[in-house]
Amino acid sequence: MSQSSRVSFDVDYLQILDAEGHLRDIDPPDLSPERMKELFRMMVLIREFDRKAVNLQRQGRMGTYAPVEGQEACQVGSAALLKAEDWVFPAFREHGVFMMRDIPMRYLLLYFMGCEEGNRIPEGNNTFPISVPVASQIPIATGCGMALKLQQKSGIVVSYFSDGATSQGDFAEGLNFAAVYQTPNVFICQNNQWAISTPRRKQSISETLAQKAIAYGMPGVQVDGNDLLAVYAASQQAFHRARNGEGPSFLELVTYRRRMHTTADDPKKYQDEAEHERWLQNDPIARFETYLCDQKIIDASFKESIAVEAEALIKAEYEAASQTVAEQSWEDIFKYTYADMPEHLKEQQAELKHYLKK
Numbered sequence: 001m002s003q004s005s006r007v008s009f010d011v012d013y014l015q016i017l018d019a020e021g022h023l024r025d026i027d028p029p030d031l032s033p034e035r036m037k038e039l040f041r042m043m044v045l046i047r048e049f050d051r052k053a054v055n056l057q058r059q060g061r062m063g064t065y066a067p068v069e070g071q072e073a074c075q076v077g078s079a080a081l082l083k084a085e086d087w088v089f090p091a092f093r094e095h096g097v098f099m100m101r102d103i104p105m106r107y108l109l110l111y112f113m114g115c116e117e118g119n120r121i122p123e124g125n126n127t128f129p130i131s132v133p134v135a136s137q138i139p140i141a142t143g144c145g146m147a148l149k150l151q152q153k154s155g156i157v158v159s160y161f162s163d164g165a166t167s168q169g170d171f172a173e174g175l176n177f178a179a180v181y182q183t184p185n186v187f188i189c190q191n192n193q194w195a196i197s198t199p200r201r202k203q204s205i206s207e208t209l210a211q212k213a214i215a216y217g218m219p220g221v222q223v224d225g226n227d228l229l230a231v232y233a234a235s236q237q238a239f240h241r242a243r244n245g246e247g248p249s250f251l252e253l254v255t256y257r258r259r260m261h262t263t264a265d266d267p268k269k270y271q272d273e274a275e276h277e278r279w280l281q282n283d284p285i286a287r288f289e290t291y292l293c294d295q296k297i298i299d300a301s302f303k304e305s306i307a308v309e310a311e312a313l314i315k316a317e318y319e320a321a322s323q324t325v326a327e328q329s330w331e332d333i334f335k336y337t338y339a340d341m342p343e344h345l346k347e348q349q350a351e352l353k354h355y356l357k358k
């Protein structure tokens with residue numbers, strides 16, 4: 001008689017701050033008050049930058065922009081643990097990660113103003129440029145992890161993506177081979193509930209996205225992505241495993257895209273208003289602020305000072321980006337794809353020249 005056996009798995013859900021931002025009965029990660037103030041400051045700066053960027057697009061001063069509002073805790077809480085030697089592979093909504101990696105805001109502004117220069121990451125910064133094809137950065141990140149391992153180099157590789165990317169073949173290939181080769185990768189899925197107008201439940205009927213990791217042979221944890229302390233603690237554990245040669249991990253950070261997919265989209269056409277309103281009450285910045293106030297780490301004057309500082313910084317970065325744009329020649333848009341310009345581009349260049357002369 002054959003004997004049957006069962007294998008069962010659990011997916012943990014990590015939350016440290018409750019919905020209002022008060023500490024639950026669980027030890028918070030070891031973060032100094034100064035470090036927490038800095039992380040809060042970054043979350044506020046990202047939110048201010050994001051709102052300004054949407055306004056610039058609305059004023060016709062910038063091209064299509066993908067807002068990151070709502071995902072500040074996901075990005076700050078994880079990127080806070082990155083070292084300069086680590087490699088980062090972002091998608092197209094990781095503006096907070098870029099800022100945490102010390103890439104000046106003008107790069108992001110330039111990119112969304114249509115200037116490819118914005119995608120030229122400063123020399124020596126191990127952050128890859130914005131990647132628009134959904135999930136395409138994931139297998140490349142795995143390849144980077146394999147390279148680090150083969151070369152016996154230190155450092156880990158973190159790739160960021162969102163729920164929609166988990167439906168792509170690249171996701172399966174990337175996670176599978178990271179587990180097979182036990183690479184130092186951490187896969188961070190910011191489950192913001194939407195892939196343009198496709199809701200999370202139509203993307204996958206799996207109960208969680210984190211459980212997909214288990215099938216590939218790596219730990220998968222679901223985390224309250226609007227809880228900075230939970231994101232930090234989960235990232236700390238995953239990064240630690242990767243640094244210690246214990247293989248890859250997957251984090252599903254449960255969050256919400258508070259605004260439109262991009263400025264070219266109108267979510268009112270497909271979102272349920274009541275559900276949207278419910279999510280708006282779950283604000284990662286407000287929750288962390290409540291915690292920091294409870295702990296008497298920040299007060300109203302600190303908040304005021306970082307808001308003033310953020311405004312000035314964003315203004316200066318916008319001016320720098322505008323200056324670069326003003327110095328660009330219209331011909332640049334034709335120049336850099338081919339060593340020898342093909343006929344059809346020459347024709348288009350001539351056509352635009354004629355048009356601009358009018």
Ligand SMILES: Cc1ncc(C[n+]2csc(CCOP(=O)(O)OP(=O)(O)O)c2C)c(N)n1
Nearest residue numbers: 093132133134162163164165192194195196
């Ligand atoms: C391979 C590919 N298919 C389709 C698109 C068009 N597209 C751009 S963003 C997007 C949805 C992505 O959703 P998700 O991965 O959840 O990322 P989010 O927008 O939520 O950050 C799609 C389908 C694309 N960029 N790349």
Ligand SMILES: [Mg+2]
Nearest residue numbers: 162163194195
């Ligand atoms: Mg999404």
